[in-house]
Amino acid sequence: xxxxxxxxxxxxxxxxxxxxxxxxxxxxxxxxxxxxxxxxxxxxxxxxxxxxxxxxxxxxxxxxxxxxxxxxxxxxxxxxxxxxxxxxxxxxxxxxxxxxxxxxxxxxxxxxxxxxxxxxxxxxxxxxxxxxxxxxxxxxxxxxxxxxxxxxxxxxxxxxxxxxxxxxxxxxxxxxxxxxxxxxxxxxxxxxxxxxxxxxxxxxxxxxxxxxxxxxxxxxxxxxxxxxxxxxxxxxxxxxxxxxxxxxxxxxxxxxxxxxxxxxxxxxxxxxxxxxxxxxxxxxxxxxxxxxxxxxxxxxxxxxxxxxxxxxxxxxxxxxxxxxxxxxxxxxxxxxxxxxxxxxxxxxxxxxxxxxxxxxxxxxxxxxxxxxxxxxxxxxxxxxxxxxxxxxxxxxxxxxxxxxxxxxxxxxxxxxxxxxxxxxxxxxxxxxxxxxx
Amino acid sequence: xxxxxxxxxxxxxxxxxxxxxxxxxxxxxxxxxxxxxxxxxxxxxxxxxxxxxxxxxxxxxxxxxxxxxxxxxxxxxxxxxxxxxxxxxxxxxxxxxxxxxxxxxxxxxxxxxxxxxxxxxxxxxxxxxxxxxxxxxxxxxxxxxxxxxxxxxxxxxxxxxxxxxxxxxxx
Numbered sequence: 001x002x003x004x005x006x007x008x009x010x011x012x013x014x015x016x017x018x019x020x021x022x023x024x025x026x027x028x029x030x031x032x033x034x035x036x037x038x039x040x041x042x043x044x045x046x047x048x049x050x051x052x053x054x055x056x057x058x059x060x061x062x063x064x065x066x067x068x069x070x071x072x073x074x075x076x077x078x079x080x081x082x083x084x085x086x087x088x089x090x091x092x093x094x095x096x097x098x099x100x101x102x103x104x105x106x107x108x109x110x111x112x113x114x115x116x117x118x119x120x121x122x123x124x125x126x127x128x129x130x131x132x133x134x135x136x137x138x139x140x141x142x143x144x145x146x147x148x149x150x151x152x153x154x155x156x157x158x159x160x161x162x163x164x165x166x167x168x169x170x171x172x173x174x175x176x177x178x179x180x181x182x183x184x185x186x187x188x189x190x191x192x193x194x195x196x197x198x199x200x201x202x203x204x205x206x207x208x209x210x211x212x213x214x215x216x217x218x219x220x221x222x223x224x225x226x227x228x229x230x231x232x233x234x235x236x237x238x239x240x241x242x243x244x245x246x247x248x249x250x251x252x253x254x255x256x257x258x259x260x261x262x263x264x265x266x267x268x269x270x271x272x273x274x275x276x277x278x279x280x281x282x283x284x285x286x287x288x289x290x291x292x293x294x295x296x297x298x299x300x301x302x303x304x305x306x307x308x309x310x311x312x313x314x315x316x317x318x319x320x321x322x323x324x325x326x327x328x329x330x331x332x333x334x335x336x337x338x339x340x341x342x343x344x345x346x347x348x349x350x351x352x353x354x355x356x357x358x359x360x361x362x363x364x365x366x367x368x369x370x371x372x373x374x375x376x377x378x379x380x381x382x383x384x385x386x387x388x389x390x391x392x393x394x395x396x397x398x399x400x401x402x403x404x405x406x407x408x409x410x411x412x413x414x415x416x417x418x419x420x421x422x423x424x425x426x427x428x429x430x431x432x433x434x435x436x437x
Numbered sequence: 438x439x440x441x442x443x444x445x446x447x448x449x450x451x452x453x454x455x456x457x458x459x460x461x462x463x464x465x466x467x468x469x470x471x472x473x474x475x476x477x478x479x480x481x482x483x484x485x486x487x488x489x490x491x492x493x494x495x496x497x498x499x500x501x502x503x504x505x506x507x508x509x510x511x512x513x514x515x516x517x518x519x520x521x522x523x524x525x526x527x528x529x530x531x532x533x534x535x536x537x538x539x540x541x542x543x544x545x546x547x548x549x550x551x552x553x554x555x556x557x558x559x560x561x562x563x564x565x566x567x568x569x570x571x572x573x574x575x576x577x578x579x580x581x582x583x584x585x586x587x588x589x590x591x592x593x594x595x596x597x598x599x600x601x602x603x604x605x606x607x608x
Contacts, residue, residue: 011584018513035526060447
C-alpha cells in the first residue's frame with residue numbers, strides 16, 4: 001500500500017488526501033529504503049525535466065533580475081524631490097551642450113524579429129533600447145536579435161542564444177555567451193580596450209573582423225570570416241590567432257588549433273605544389289605532430305595469401321603512378337590501400353563537430369576496385385569498380401566527430417568480384433572535409 | 438557580479454534543483470525555490486562560513502526554504518513536512534551516492550537508447566504539462582497506461598543511469 005502511495009506521490013500527487021500523505025509519511029519513516037527509492041525517482045524526474053524541457057536555463061536571468069530589482073532605491077518623497085531638481089539641472093545643462101557631445105548609450109538593440117527577448121527581469125521589445133551593465137538577453141529558439149555599438153560594430157544573436165553584458169560597455173565591450181551563437185562584425189578595435197566575447201571555457205578578443213562564436217555543450221567554437229581573432233581558453237593555456245576562413249574549437253583537455261573550414265586530404269603523390277588548405281598523404285604512419293596518417297608504418301610486411309601478377313603484395317600503402325601527361329592533379333594519383341581480405345585504418349585529429357565528407361576513389365592509369373571506404377563507422381563506398389582513365393567515383397556523407405578524431409577504414413571488400421586485372425585494392429584519391437557548424 | 442552569479446548558477450543549478458525536487462517539492466515550484474536559494478545566497482554571501490562549500494551552504498538554504506514552503510501549505514503541510522524530513526535524511530545519508538546530480542550526460546545517453554516511441558512519449562510528458570490524462574486522450578489510451586508507462590520509463594532510466602555512473606566510477 002505504501003509503495004502504491006509512493007508511486008502516486010510521484011505521478012499524481014494531487015490525488016493524495018491528507019490521510020494518504022500521513023500514511024505515506026509514516027511508511028517512509030519506517031522504511032528508509034523505500035524513502036531512498038522515492039527520492040531517487042524524484043531526482044530522476046527532475047533530471048528528465050532538465051533534459052527534455054526548456055526554460056530552466058532562464059534561472060540565471062530571473063535571479064539577476066530579482067537581485068537588480070532589490071538594489072533599486074525605494075521611492076520616497078525626498079528622493080522624488082531630489083530627482084526633480086536633478087532633472088531640471090540636467091535639462092539646462094543638456095540644452096547648453098551641443099547635441100553631438102551628449103554621451104550616447106554605447107550599445108543598443110537595433111532590430112528584433114521576436115518580441116520575446118528578455119532583458120534582465122523585464123521584457124525588451126522596443127528597438128533602440130540601451131543595454132546596461134549586468135543585463136542579460138535570451139533569444140528564443142526561433143528568434144534573432146541585432147545590437148549595435150556606437151562605433152558601428154554589430155552583434156547578432158542567433159536563436160536560442162543567452163548572453164550577459166557583464167560590465168559597463170563604455171569602459172569595455174565585454175559579452176559572455178552562455179549558449180547559442182553570436183556573430184560579430186567589428187570595426188577595428190582599440191588595442192587597449194578591445195571587444196571580448198567569452199564563454200565558460202574560452203574567450204575571443206576581436207581586433208576588427210567578422211566572426212561567430214558558438215557554445216556547443218561544453219565546447220566553444222569560433223568561426224572567423226574575415227580578419228584575425230585571438231582565441232584563448234580560460235584555463236591559462238596559450239591562445240592562438242584564428243585567421244579568416246578558419247575555425248577553432250575550445251574543448252576541455254585538448255590543445256587549441258585552428259583548421260580551415262574546408263580541408264582537402266590528397267592521397268598519393270601530388271603533382272605540382274599543393275594548394276592552400278591541402279595536405280598530402282603518401283601513406284605514412286600517423287604522427288601527433290602531423291595530426292593525420294595510418295595506423296602502422298610501411299614495413300614491407302607480406303600480406304598472406306595475396307599474390308598478384310606474381311608479386312607478393314605487402315601491407316604497405318603505395319602511391320599509384322601519375323599519368324603522363326597528367327590529368328587534373330586531384331584525380332591524377334591515388335593511394336593503393338588494403339585488399340579484399342585486408343583493411344587499413346587512417347585517422348586525423350579534428351575538432352569535435354559536424355562535417356560533410358567527400359571521398360573519391362579511382363585511378364587515372366588502371367582499372368581498380370572493388371573499392372571500400374568506411375568513415376566514422378559508416379560505409380561510404382562499397383564494391384565500386386572504376387575504369388582506367390579519369391573515371392572516378394565520389395560519394396558524400398555527413399559525419400560527426402565527438403572524440404577529436406576522424407577515422408577511416410579502407411579496403412576489405414571481399415564480397416564483390418575483383419577488377420579486370422584480378423586486383424582488389426582500393427585506390428583512394430582524396431578526402432574533402434567541410435566543417436558544418 | 439553578473440559573471441560571479443552566472444558561474445555559480447551554471448555550476449550548481451542542476452544540484453540545487455535536484456536537491457529541492459528530491460525532498461518532495463512539486464516540479465512546478467522547484468524553479469521558484471531555486472531562485473529564492475540563489476537570491477538569498479547572493480544577498481548574503483558572507484554568511485557562508487569559511488571552509489564550507491557554497492553548494493553545501495545553498496543546500497542548507499534550500500532545506501530551510503522547503504520547510505517554510507510546506508509549512509505555508511497548512512492543510513497538507515504537516516504530512517508533507519514529515520515526508521520531506523525523511524527525504525532530507527536520506528539525501529544527507531547518501532550524499533555522493535551513485536545517482537547524484539552529475540547524471541545528466543548519462544541520462545541523455547540512456548534516453549537515446551530507448552525505442553523512438555518511448556522517447557517521444559517522454560518528451561510529450563516532460564515538455565508539456567506532465568498531464569497523463571491529456572497525453573492519454575491524444576493516444577487513445579487510458580490515463581493509467583500513460584502513468585504506468587512513465588513509471589516504468591523512470592525506473593528503466595534510473596537503473597541505466599546508475600549502471601553508467603557505477604561503470605564510470607570503476608574505470
